Amino acid sequence: KKFSKHMSIAEVYLEACKLVGVVPVSYFIRNHSSPTMTLTYHGLGPLGCKALAIALQSDVHIRTLELAYNRVQAEGVKYLAELLRANFTIQHLFQDLSNNHVKSEGAEHVAKMLMDSISLKSIKLSDDAKHFTEALSTNFRIKDLDLSHNKFCGKGGEYLGQLLNNEGVEVLDLSWNHLRMKGAVAFSAGLKVNTMLKHLDLSWNGFGNEGALAMGEALKFNNTLVHLNLSNNCITNEGVSMLCRGLDYNETLRVLLQLAYNAVTVEGALALVNVVKNSPKTALEQINICNVLVNENFVNLLELTCQEHPGLDVQYEGVGGFIAQKPPKRIDPMKVIQDYLDKRKLRLWDFFRNIDKDGTMRVPVTDFRKAVQQSSIPLSRFQIEELIHRLDRDRTGMVDYR
Numbered sequence: 001k002k003f004s005k006h007m008s009i010a011e012v013y014l015e016a017c018k019l020v021g022v023v024p025v026s027y028f029i030r031n032h033s034s035p036t037m038t039l040t041y042h043g044l045g046p047l048g049c050k051a052l053a054i055a056l057q058s059d060v061h062i063r064t065l066e067l068a069y070n071r072v073q074a075e076g077v078k079y080l081a082e083l084l085r086a087n088f089t090i091q092h093l094f095q096d097l098s099n100n101h102v103k104s105e106g107a108e109h110v111a112k113m114l115m116d117s118i119s120l121k122s123i124k125l126s127d128d129a130k131h132f133t134e135a136l137s138t139n140f141r142i143k144d145l146d147l148s149h150n151k152f153c154g155k156g157g158e159y160l161g162q163l164l165n166n167e168g169v170e171v172l173d174l175s176w177n178h179l180r181m182k183g184a185v186a187f188s189a190g191l192k193v194n195t196m197l198k199h200l201d202l203s204w205n206g207f208g209n210e211g212a213l214a215m216g217e218a219l220k221f222n223n224t225l226v227h228l229n230l231s232n233n234c235i236t237n238e239g240v241s242m243l244c245r246g247l248d249y250n251e252t253l254r255v256l257l258q259l260a261y262n263a264v265t266v267e268g269a270l271a272l273v274n275v276v277k278n279s280p281k282t283a284l285e286q287i288n289i290c291n292v293l294v295n296e297n298f299v300n301l302l303e304l305t306c307q308e309h310p311g312l313d314v315q316y317e318g319v320g321g322f323i324a325q326k327p328p329k330r331i332d333p334m335k336v337i338q339d340y341l342d343k344r345k346l347r348l349w350d351f352f353r354n355i356d357k358d359g360t361m362r363v364p365v366t367d368f369r370k371a372v373q374q375s376s377i378p379l380s381r382f383q384i385e386e387l388i389h390r391l392d393r394d395r396t397g398m399v400d401y402r
Contacts, residue, residue, distance in 0.1 A: 009059055013028060013051060019054075020047045022045070027042065032059070035061060036066070037066065039065075040068045042070060046079070048072075049080055052083075053079040145172050147177070148175045148201070157184060161186045161188075164193070164197065173201040175201050184207045188214035192222060199227045202228070212235045215230070216247070227253075234262065235263065235264065237268040266297075268289070269289055269316060270298055276312060286314075287312075292317055293320065294316050356401075361402050
């Protein structure tokens with residue numbers, strides 16, 4: 001059926017729904033000019049996707065399309081793949097195609113779409129590591145890739161290791177994928193030669209000490225990774241020790257180390273801080289071991305290390321058998337800074353501009369933390385972190401002081 005070029009997107013959509021025999025989604029009709037279209041839990045099914053694909057062929061507004069939990073199935077993915085071949089405006093694909101019963105046939109459609117697409121920059125996929133790896137080996141435009149919750153297991157780890165040959169992906173989420181033992185080792189081998197990946201989430205995979213050893217070896221060679229999440233991976237102090245051997249050589253890993261909720265004790269915590277203290281070229285700024293109780297030796301070592309690395313932030317649970325708690329009331333840390341500046345007849349603007357060399361009015365959290373710690377502003381480490389949490393509530397890594 002032909003549609004008049006004078007029809008609006010909403011009119012085309014309504015006609016398409018009649019054509020394929022589905023009930024229109026009123027949310028789409030009301031919001032079709034929005035840059036983000038969130039249609040999760042709308043029960044689209046494959047035919048609903050077909051009507052949507054017909055309507056969006058010539059759309060120039062929607063850049064992000066979210067379709068989680070719609071049972072689109074393989075047939076629906078096929079229609080969406082056809083849409084992406086005609087629509088060059090959509091850059092962030094569905095954000096979540098998981099839980100849509102896509103199966104292997106649908107994965108093939110997605111793979112073909114990835115090979116043909118010239119506009120996609122980020123995507124979330126599910127089900128078949130082999131097809132996605134093959135498709136992404138030729139698509140260097142995808143920068144942000146979410147493959148979480150797929151249970152790829154051992155063989156999937158091998159394919160995902162090959163995926164790291166891709167020269168485009170910078171952010172990769174592989175959490176909840178059962179990448180244990182052989183799968184973890186195979187994936188880590190691919191990380192050795194990767195030259196683009198910056199953010200890697202491997203949480204909830206059961207990596208274990210075997211995976212930690214392989215990751216440590218990879219970190220000896222990798223020089224681009226900035227953020228690594230290894231939370232909830234059954235890693236013990238022994239695994240942390242193996243990981244630290246790689247960190248000794250690594251000069252780029254910055255906001256590491258999400259190592260929370262592993263079987264790590266104060267011994268592993270000491271090993272991590274010692275890496276920072278004894279490695280002059282280390283770039284480590286953040287270590288998250290927020291479930292670990294430490295001792296006085298650790299606190300003393302951390303204080304000593306922070307004198308040489310003032311930007312270092314280590315999140316741990318508390319000291320000894322006592323969980324660290326916020327004091328019931330304390331002076332507002334922002335007021336402490338303001339009083340400090342008032343005494344010196346300085347403006348808050350001057351304080352920030354001194355850190356913000358480029359004049360963008362946005363300061364990296366790390367630079368802000370260093371500036372406060374290196375000044376004589378009377379703030380404790382806890383007060384500084386409390387202030388940073390307030391100034392960067394969304395965890396963007398930047399403080400916008402406008």
